[in-house]
Amino acid sequence: MSINLENTLFCGQTFAWSKQGEVFQAIVDGRVIEIDETNFPSTIAHDSKLRQYFDMDYEYENAESILSERDPYLASCIKDYGSIHILNQDPWEVLMSFLLSQNNNIKRITSMYKRLSETYGKQLDANHYTFPRPEELLVVTEADFRKLGMGFRAPYLVDAVANHQLLQDIPSLDFSSAMQHLKIIKGVGDKVASCILLFAYHRMEAFPLDTWMLKVMKARYPSKDATFFAPYAALAQQYLFHGERTSKGGK
DNA sequence: GGCCAGGCCCCAG
DNA sequence: CTGGGGCATGGC
Structure with a gap:
């Protein structure tokens, strides 16, 4: 599955991006970057800095399938939101x-x-x-x-x-x-x-607990913690967080 | 117009 | 070590 730009850039991990029409834009590494779903592959193809920023070489396919097997709600989030990448930011x-x-x-x-x-x-x-x-x-x-x-x-x-x-x-x-x-x-x-x-450092064992995450953990995983999602706790967290904020959580 | 938001500091017990 | 008040501001 290829990266879902909308959900990757607006899932609360970065505050640098804006969207006008179909075009996402931000300053990355001192450069104005403008991308859309169409030009994204060619934009990053020969740009190792951007490939790294968008984390294109991580094992997302494997991580998503393991998380999906572990928990049905997580599986539905991944299905709905597509491939959310963890950016490598400054x-x-x-x-x-x-x-x-x-x-x-x-x-x-x-x-x-x-x-x-x-x-x-x-x-x-x-x-x-x-x-x-x-x-x-x-x-x-x-x-x-x-x-x-x-x-x-x-x-x-x-x-x-x-x-x-x-x-x-x-x-x-x-x-x-x-x-x-x-x-x-x-x-x-x-x-x-x-x-x-x-x-910034891509430590996938991180498991940030904010008010949204506390809410979903209490409601859906009352006896569990980050170890339940290992070794992809951070990625699970990102889907659960996004799920709460887009009020999929109530369903 | 209160309530709440990707919390943390600081101080009491 | 744990619990709770206070903190700036603006969107809803």
């Missing part, structure tokens, strides 16, 4: 995005992400801005972030800028050490840390 952007995410909703996270880009990022053309690198945020204060509507997350963003270099240590750490290391940053708890490990 760690810094994921850290900042999920600091914004706490006690927040996807629509507003997206607009806050955009506001940071338009205020502190580099302008590429008329209406495209890169997400600001930590170096571009060194002089930004908590008050500045609050003025931009970042609310109580403002001090967390400042702390993330100051500590951004610890992201470099993550690849060499085992899962629980990496979790602990990320949690040095203020505003990073279990949930945000596991999102970073999943969406």
